[in-house]
Amino acid sequence: MNKIFAIAAITVRSAIRSRVVLVLLGLLLFAIVGLPLTVEGDGTPGGYVRVFLTYTLGAVSLILSLATLWAGCAAVADEIAERQLQMVVTKPVSLFHVWLGKWAGLMALNVFLLAVSGVVVGALLYWNIDRSDLSEADRETLRAQVLLSLRPHLPALPDIEAEAQARLPEVKASLGPDATVSDRELLRQVRLMLKRRAFTVAPNTTVSFRFSLPDQLPANQPLYLDYQFAASDPTPTLVPHRWRVRRAEGDRFAELRTEVMSGLRHRVDLDPAPLAGQGPVTVEFRNSFDGPVSVLFEPEDGLILYTYAGGFAGNLVRALLIQLMQLGLLAAVGVTAGSLFSLPVAAFVSLFVILMLATAPYVRGLAEREVFVAITEEPSLAARAVDAALAYSFQLMYQTLAPLRDMQPFEDLSVGRHVPWSGVVRVFSIRILLYSGLIGFLGSLLFMRREIGAAS
Amino acid sequence: MNDAQPMIAARNLVKTFRDFWYRPKVNAVRGITFEVRRGEVFGLLGPNGSGKSTTIKMILGLLRPTRGSLLVLSRSPRDVRAKARLGYLPEETYLYPYLTSRETLDFYGRLFDLSARERRERADQLLEMIGLQHAANRLVGEFSKGMARRIGLAQALINDPELVLLDEPTSGLDPLGTRQVKDLILALARRGKTVLLSSHLLADVEDVCDRVAILYNGTIKAQGEIGELLEVRQQHRMTFPDLSEEKLEEVLAAMERIAGNRPTVDHPRRDLESFFLDVVEQARKETGESSGVRHSEGVANYLSSEAASPPAANRLKELLTEKAPLPSEPEPSPEPPAHEEAPKPRKDLSEQARRKLETLLPTDADPHE
Ligand SMILES: Nc1ncnc2c1ncn2[C@@H]1O[C@H](COP(=O)(O)OP(=O)(O)O)[C@@H](O)[C@H]1O
Ligand SMILES: [Mg+2]
Numbered sequence: 001m002n003k004i005f006a007i008a009a010i011t012v013r014s015a016i017r018s019r020v021v022l023v024l025l026g027l028l029l030f031a032i033v034g035l036p037l038t039v040e041g042d043g044t045p046g047g048y049v050r051v052f053l054t055y056t057l058g059a060v061s062l063i064l065s066l067a068t069l070w071a072g073c074a075a076v077a078d079e080i081a082e083r084q085l086q087m088v089v090t091k092p093v094s095l096f097h098v099w100l101g102k103w104a105g106l107m108a109l110n111v112f113l114l115a116v117s118g119v120v121v122g123a124l125l126y127w128n129i130d131r132s133d134l135s136e137a138d139r140e141t142l143r144a145q146v147l148l149s150l151r152p153h154l155p156a157l158p159d160i161e162a163e164a165q166a167r168l169p170e171v172k173a174s175l176g177p178d179a180t181v182s183d184r185e186l187l188r189q190v191r192l193m194l195k196r197r198a199f200t201v202a203p204n205t206t207v208s209f210r211f212s213l214p215d216q217l218p219a220n221q222p223l224y225l226d227y228q229f230a231a232s233d234p235t236p237t238l239v240p241h242r243w244r245v246r247r248a249e250g251d252r253f254a255e256l257r258t259e260v261m262s263g264l265r266h267r268v269d270l271d272p273a274p275l276a277g278q279g280p281v282t283v284e285f286r287n288s289f290d291g292p293v294s295v296l297f298e299p300e301d302g303l304i305l306y307t308y309a310g311g312f313a314g315n316l317v318r319a320l321l322i323q324l325m326q327l328g329l330l331a332a333v334g335v336t337a338g339s340l341f342s343l344p345v346a347a348f349v350s351l352f353v354i355l356m357l358a359t360a361p362y363v364r365g366l367a368e369r370e371v372f373v374a375i376t377e378e379p380s381l382a383a384r385a386v387d388a389a390l391a392y393s394f395q396l397m398y399q400t401l402a403p404l405r406d407m408q409p410f411e412d413l414s415v416g417r418h419v420p421w422s423g424v425v426r427v428f429s430i431r432i433l434l435y436s437g438l439i440g441f442l443g444s445l446l447f448m449r450r451e452i453g454a455a456s
Numbered sequence: 457m458n459d460a461q462p463m464i465a466a467r468n469l470v471k472t473f474r475d476f477w478y479r480p481k482v483n484a485v486r487g488i489t490f491e492v493r494r495g496e497v498f499g500l501l502g503p504n505g506s507g508k509s510t511t512i513k514m515i516l517g518l519l520r521p522t523r524g525s526l527l528v529l530s531r532s533p534r535d536v537r538a539k540a541r542l543g544y545l546p547e548e549t550y551l552y553p554y555l556t557s558r559e560t561l562d563f564y565g566r567l568f569d570l571s572a573r574e575r576r577e578r579a580d581q582l583l584e585m586i587g588l589q590h591a592a593n594r595l596v597g598e599f600s601k602g603m604a605r606r607i608g609l610a611q612a613l614i615n616d617p618e619l620v621l622l623d624e625p626t627s628g629l630d631p632l633g634t635r636q637v638k639d640l641i642l643a644l645a646r647r648g649k650t651v652l653l654s655s656h657l658l659a660d661v662e663d664v665c666d667r668v669a670i671l672y673n674g675t676i677k678a679q680g681e682i683g684e685l686l687e688v689r690q691q692h693r694m695t696f697p698d699l700s701e702e703k704l705e706e707v708l709a710a711m712e713r714i715a716g717n718r719p720t721v722d723h724p725r726r727d728l729e730s731f732f733l734d735v736v737e738q739a740r741k742e743t744g745e746s747s748g749v750r751h752s753e754g755v756a757n758y759l760s761s762e763a764a765s766p767p768a769a770n771r772l773k774e775l776l777t778e779k780a781p782l783p784s785e786p787e788p789s790p791e792p793p794a795h796e797e798a799p800k801p802r803k804d805l806s807e808q809a810r811r812k813l814e815t816l817l818p819t820d821a822d823p824h825e
Binding site: 006083086087088091092094 | 542552
């Protein structure tokens, strides 16, 4: 442990004394202070905050990611090339110590730089709001609605599985005998259809949704429904409707009648006091349109109930921690590449790895496909073999990359959406314990195969 | 580990460097066999490119032997337990430029899990020994080659190693530093340490080594006790105090009568090294303090002694000692910096013997064949 710490310490010390840290700090501060001056929000106070946070924190992440990757590659590759490592590894030190020491050193620097950036961003944001020409009411709105952390809740899904299975033969029959769709695909379609049906409200009918919320809902803190629906009438039109909300079975409903345009997001504030208690909260939507127009909520994000989850500072800290985990993975990739290759090669290899990670969302599409080259009616055996191999590789790639799909903690932060501790823990276990650990372990094994003395 | 077991045992050691396509590129070491015994100073002597560094790196596990067997302290060279008892000075000193001298020594001490106190004490003693205590807080990146070399030497001793591997320890050092390093090696040997050093400088090896292996083009051309290798058994040499013309003529006549032929006569010459050291000493007396490296008080005390004899102060110390105006003396240690017998003048070799050594050692080596 002492050895790892010693290696980490000289990494930090060298970075400070060679003024790398100073330069990075300058760059970060420039990005934080200078960049927001160049952009305009959408005119609303919330828009300004969103742009400010995503720009500054996005720039911080970009700078630190590149710096971490480069420093990670250089950390070991440079010391092999300049042969300092020859003196280190003739001491009772394993290359795993070296790997871990370098990684820990880089992470210590990242913690420091991220912390400074976070403090500056936070302070600057509050300062900017205070001296801006916003009205006192606007500022109040910002503090009460954006500069905090709100936890989104989605309605519980009705149980559609039994019905989906039951409906499958009927749907299949309706397609006729020539249909080429697989059962799996068909079932997926049926489920989707049933799910959408559960979120569709016919004219002059009521659909009720259930949300599981915490027992206590803090008074004087926001609690609201955020919703958007599509209307079956293609011409945009005002849709009158009624919301009713209650918790316990026997309670009186809180009620609101309104009409809004379809296709836009809307917000209904609720009073938290009557909703304290136990069990799910029932939310009823009545489509009061006088005519044959149904409305449809997107199951994924058409109807969200936000509850208060904490202040802005805590959310910022958690978002930064998630960013730190991302940097941890980059550091692991960089240090490993630097342990195995010379500096320029290592830089390209790690850049390639990062690009691979960034392709995760596209690989998903590929992983779902089964046919790539066998597109003819009667595909040859070879074509089918190629397809099977491709499908398998894309599956494997997707399975490997899926847990690493890009997290957008600053996106959430900037709109006041809660960044949960569970997310921090999950990112930590996946990126640091699992992926960085695996990369570090395999990297060290290969590293040990290298002849440190043969630096050329 | 008992005394009979060699500290290093190499059998038919081969190292072939390969290129990117794994094709043999250079046969750097071509099947060498040697042993380094406990307590001796063993020299690897050879011209540039003869495979000295390659051999040392294999002993340290920095390079993997292509073939052959190699045991270091009875273990594999890559065994961490062996490394804990080794000290290594590479042929060039590769330090972290942004650390100070003291931080550098502290860092290497930590790699041996030494306690903070031990590290501080040892660093103090080592800095004193290498004459850089006044540069303890300067960045080593600003050091001259010789100063860096001294730091390299100090770090090799931070763990009080049993076996010290020095790859061209005197390269980059001025004659004074060279002399100090040689005295240090002798002092280490007296404390029971085993030293393996490589050099292409004949004088280095001649002055300090008990045994040598002469390496040429990756093979050992000669190996043995240095005295035996260099003795010219067919001739004798006598040294007289300055004699008058007549007395010398008398002696020669007597010798001619007894031996049957007339011996040659000349004045013995000092070697340049001792002459130079005298000149510097003279200059020091006249001008006082120098801003460069200062002179040390012998060997760091913590370096444990396994020999029965008390630690030796070196000849140079008696010649060149200068008291640094330190406000406080370092705390007393169990072994006070002792004054005692100057080391016996070792292996002072004749010009002829030197020539013999040179014939053993071809000057143009080309291992790339
Ligand atoms: N990493 C390496 N790759 C290829 N050849 C090497 C390497 N290191 C040393 N050599 C070659 O091996 C031979 C012996 O080198 P070395 O052991 O450094 O010699 P010495 O230390 O005796 O001067 C030289 O010809 C040198 O060019
Ligand atoms: Mg060499």
